[in-house]
Amino acid sequence: MLEDHTAPAARLPVQQTSPQPDPRLVPGGPAAAPPAEAAWPESYPEGYAVVDVETTGLAPGDRIVSAAVYRLTARGEVEDHWYTLVNPERDPGPTWLHGLTAEMLADAPVFAEVAGEFAARLAGRVLVAHNAVFDWTMIAREYARASRTAPVEQRLCTILLAKALGLPLPNHKLESLAAYFGVEQRRAHHALDDARVLAEAFRPSLHRAARQRLPLPLLVCRPITEWSDAPPSGGGRTARWGGWRQPKRRPACPYPNPGRFEAGGRLRQGMRVAFSGDTSVDRELLEDQAFEAGLHVASSVSRLTSLLVTNYPEAATGKVTRARELGTPILDEAAFTQLLRDVAPADPGPAGRGAAAAPPVREV
DNA sequence: AGCTTTTGATATACTGGCGT
């Protein structure tokens, strides 16, 4: 496979650190900025952790097999980098993709053993990754398994950033982003190389955003605290779970929309609620609870949306932006969960057309 | 394989104008 075909110089040690910036990371790329950058936006973060993880797969039960972190300054200059293999305590998954075999991982530390060093690399920084929600959820789950939490408060997705910048890319794969900025990929799907490539592509992106005084698409990261590691482990006993998944769709909400939620008031059946961003509890679980309580779960924000639930009202995502434009009330998850325990029955309406038959509010 | 956001296409709702 990938073993001895690579030149000695390209061999990547299992664990390493480099105090010095890689000189190759400072080319005059397409976005090489004049030394005196006008004014750096005050609101920009003070440091970044560019991250890439390889995993055994894409599902929630999958594990990390390798991880890399490039620490960057506020201006995107590389401070150092770090890489480690991780023993996933199961099969390595798509070896054909990441090149890691069971043998290579057998002696690697398990996640709990690298969690501390990993956390040190992330602490106090904005996590940067390509399709960041993926890397972040994988990392958050690993920390949850280890009964810890990752010291990450915000993430920045380089796909969203590329879109915000309006880069003329054929698509938003890492490969395309790298090509656009003239960054060479040496070993695609090797965590360290992907992280390096992303760091190189992120810096010019960051400077371009700064020149445009673009608000960075930062999203809040909620550490996972409610973690159920049980479900569909290799089908042994229950044939019911053997692959069949319940359709994602929910029945329509039977209640009319009573209008917007009013601050300080109660939730009422029929209200249209939209969610955005991470939540402490499983997103689907939260939506189910909302539905059970008689709320209408919407997938987008419109003028008729009663409220938006998000833990990061400052975010620059589509839903939050729209909600702010429309003046849609915004609640955080904690407040919403609290209100969910006491939802007012649907408005019977002017004429009592079977109003008494309206289903009662469920205790959650 | 799962997850979330964005985007495009289609369906529905609303509004203004007009005829009866």
Added chain:
DNA sequence: ACGCCAGTATATCAAAAGCT
């Protein structure tokens, strides 16, 4: 006053994109 029609605005659904 009422009802209808056409044009527009918005809501909803479906699919795609990205990651391993």
